Amino acid sequence: MEKLEGYWMEAQNLCQAVDEHLKETQAQYQTLERKYSKAKRLIKEYQQKEIEFLKKETAQRRVLEESELAHKEEMEKLQEKVGTGRRDAGCP
Secondary structure, three states: OHHHHHHHHHHHHHHHHHHHHHHHHHHHHHHHHHHHHHHHHHHHHHHHHHHHHHHHHHHHHHHHHHHHHHHHHHHHHHHHHHHHHHHHHOOO
16 A cells, blocks of 8 residues: 555656646746747838838939939030020130
C-alpha cells in the first residue's frame, strides 16, 4: 500500500510540474501572440504611411514638373520678346 501511495504522490507531483509548465507555456504563448499582433499592426501602419508618402511624392513631383514647364514657357516668351525688341532696335 505504501508503494501505491508513493506512486500516487509521485504522479501528483508530476501532474503539478506538468501543470506549471503548461501555465508557463500558455503565458509565453500569450506574450508572443501580443507581440505578433503588435508587429502586424506596425507593419500595416508603416505600409499605409509608405503609400501616403508615395502619393505625396508623386503629387509634389507633378507640381514641380508643371512649375518647371510654366517657367520654361515663360522663359521662351521672354527670350522671344527680347529677340523681337533687339530686331526692332536694330541690334544683332
